[in-house]
Amino acid sequence: MTRERATTGGPGAPARSVLAIPAALALVLLLLPLVALLSRVRWGSLGSALSTAGAGEAVSLSIRTTLTTVVLCALLGTPLAWVLARSTGRWLPWLRAVVTVPLVLPPVVGGVALLVAWGREGLVGGPIHDWFGWTIPYSWVRVVLAETFVSMPFYVLAVEGAMRALDGRYDAVAATLGASPWRTFRSVVVPMVLPGVAAGATLAWARALGEFGATITFAGSFPGRTQTAPLAVYQALEIDPDAATALSMVMLLVCVAVLALLRGRWWR
Amino acid sequence: MSVHLDGSTRRGDFTLELALDVEPGEVVAVLGPNGSGKTTLVDVLAGLTGLTEGALSGPGGGAGDAAGAVGWDAPASRTWVAPQQRRVGLVLADPLLFPHLSVRDNVAFGPRSRGAGRATGRRTADAELATVGLADRAGARPSTLSTGQAQRVALARALAGEPRLLLLDEPLSALDAETRVTTRATLAARLRTFEGCTVLVTHDPLDALTIADRLVFLDAGRVVQVGTPHEVVSRPRNPYVARVVGLNLWRATADATGVVRLDGGAAVQVAEPPDAADVWVTVRPSAVALWPQEPHGSPRNGWRLTVVAVELAGQSARVSLTGRIDLVAEVTAASVAELSLHPGTEVWATVKATEVSTYAA
Numbered sequence: 001m002t003r004e005r006a007t008t009g010g011p012g013a014p015a016r017s018v019l020a021i022p023a024a025l026a027l028v029l030l031l032l033p034l035v036a037l038l039s040r041v042r043w044g045s046l047g048s049a050l051s052t053a054g055a056g057e058a059v060s061l062s063i064r065t066t067l068t069t070v071v072l073c074a075l076l077g078t079p080l081a082w083v084l085a086r087s088t089g090r091w092l093p094w095l096r097a098v099v100t101v102p103l104v105l106p107p108v109v110g111g112v113a114l115l116v117a118w119g120r121e122g123l124v125g126g127p128i129h130d131w132f133g134w135t136i137p138y139s140w141v142r143v144v145l146a147e148t149f150v151s152m153p154f155y156v157l158a159v160e161g162a163m164r165a166l167d168g169r170y171d172a173v174a175a176t177l178g179a180s181p182w183r184t185f186r187s188v189v190v191p192m193v194l195p196g197v198a199a200g201a202t203l204a205w206a207r208a209l210g211e212f213g214a215t216i217t218f219a220g221s222f223p224g225r226t227q228t229a230p231l232a233v234y235q236a237l238e239i240d241p242d243a244a245t246a247l248s249m250v251m252l253l254v255c256v257a258v259l260a261l262l263r264g265r266w267w268r
Numbered sequence: 269m270s271v272h273l274d275g276s277t278r279r280g281d282f283t284l285e286l287a288l289d290v291e292p293g294e295v296v297a298v299l300g301p302n303g304s305g306k307t308t309l310v311d312v313l314a315g316l317t318g319l320t321e322g323a324l325s326g327p328g329g330g331a332g333d334a335a336g337a338v339g340w341d342a343p344a345s346r347t348w349v350a351p352q353q354r355r356v357g358l359v360l361a362d363p364l365l366f367p368h369l370s371v372r373d374n375v376a377f378g379p380r381s382r383g384a385g386r387a388t389g390r391r392t393a394d395a396e397l398a399t400v401g402l403a404d405r406a407g408a409r410p411s412t413l414s415t416g417q418a419q420r421v422a423l424a425r426a427l428a429g430e431p432r433l434l435l436l437d438e439p440l441s442a443l444d445a446e447t448r449v450t451t452r453a454t455l456a457a458r459l460r461t462f463e464g465c466t467v468l469v470t471h472d473p474l475d476a477l478t479i480a481d482r483l484v485f486l487d488a489g490r491v492v493q494v495g496t497p498h499e500v501v502s503r504p505r506n507p508y509v510a511r512v513v514g515l516n517l518w519r520a521t522a523d524a525t526g527v528v529r530l531d532g533g534a535a536v537q538v539a540e541p542p543d544a545a546d547v548w549v550t551v552r553p554s555a556v557a558l559w560p561q562e563p564h565g566s567p568r569n570g571w572r573l574t575v576v577a578v579e580l581a582g583q584s585a586r587v588s589l590t591g592r593i594d595l596v597a598e599v600t601a602a603s604v605a606e607l608s609l610h611p612g613t614e615v616w617a618t619v620k621a622t623e624v625s626t627y628a629a
Contacts, residue, residue, distance in 0.1 A: 176352070179352055187377075
């Protein structure tokens, strides 16, 4: 597969105009911290620094919870996106606004909201505790709840965009061919918006991986149970800066690897 | 097992009065200018839009009466049969094949949706593809087909579900001229063996005249004329219909002495006095003769008119004229040059009394 190579010498050649200055500045702002991070890594003592930070447990917890989050988003968010994309009710703008709220809400506030919903004294968690004597434990379950809360809007908005761009006459033709709404969704809509689903899943996954505020508020930072990689980095920074940079670099590598894997497939 | 529609629906603040009857095995063509409600009619029949008043009954899906007709849509009695239960086949101007499925799986989609197994679906699809001459492309991806092939696959897909009502909404309009001829032939041949009801929406009179058994003309959201192709071609009853079939048409009144006076005021001489007071008057464009000066001789109708437009088609030309009456004349390309016809030219137009036909309105 050949890819068109971007040229800077074309007719417009914006790279040779005054626009090059702010563009370069933007690049510096983006790249400088990453370069600094790599420059601070002590490659010799990388192994011991990582074990000090509890990197293995944290990274593995992060990967497990973020993947669970993406699966939850896909299972529940895809139908929601389809409902939003094809409904015409007067309530629709409100519903869409509700879906967008966690997107702009400060994550810590999201964590507080999750506490008062699912916590021991929460709106739902309270009655559950009263009747069954059970509370959601401080484990990966809380981490996944927090990550799903902040990631779902990214997934739903990306997939809904793709679904709204899908010509409605495809649904009409499928319906006249005898397909139930479920079969139309499963056999026509989802296969046709797969690139949108992939983009949404990537966005949701990236958001979940970086999740900090809602997780620490709602699930705490218990090593091995709820301490995801970002929480571990933050904690390591207070104890051993070398361990923090080492773990940060591991996360950077994971992100770059995932982006590189996806790039060839979906972002041409 | 027929389709019977009599009702209305709203599109924006515009109400469409829809009436249509289709018998099994019959092809009804629906013609009308843009915005006349053709596509809304298809949507109502397919179940993609509901009626606001009236009733629609169709052939099958749900519990039917003794004759097999089923109430599909009747707002008054809250009757509503969803599209997937109506046994309708839909073909639009764009083939809209599912791009992620092979040609065979596209055609098998209908049977599979209605519960057929994988093997049965494939067999049905292959048989249906053979009838449109595409058996060899069954394994292909839709993106590798030409537009004409894709539209034939769309037809096969619509028919593979054994619909009792086939809806064709401008099925040939997106094809280039050459492909249209062959695809029209495939369509006509396939429809001859189709036992269900067919509704063909088109703006091309040729489709309508070659494929349809009956024509329905819509204008501004209501039915303006229904008839066999022969009736419609010889006796249009609406200016749009007359334009489609290429006739000059005027509304006129005849008095007791047999003088026919057009609504614009001009009197027309006819060979036989009409037997009604309120009549339509038609003149074939080819019956109009054009002269540089007022001609003398046999009794005929003559008007001094101004050329508005000249359109050349091969060796003949259609000349639109205006003045005391609006008239279209068809003359040879040679006379266009001879009379130097161009917009603004003044000519005399004559029509023999025997070439004027009248019929009751």
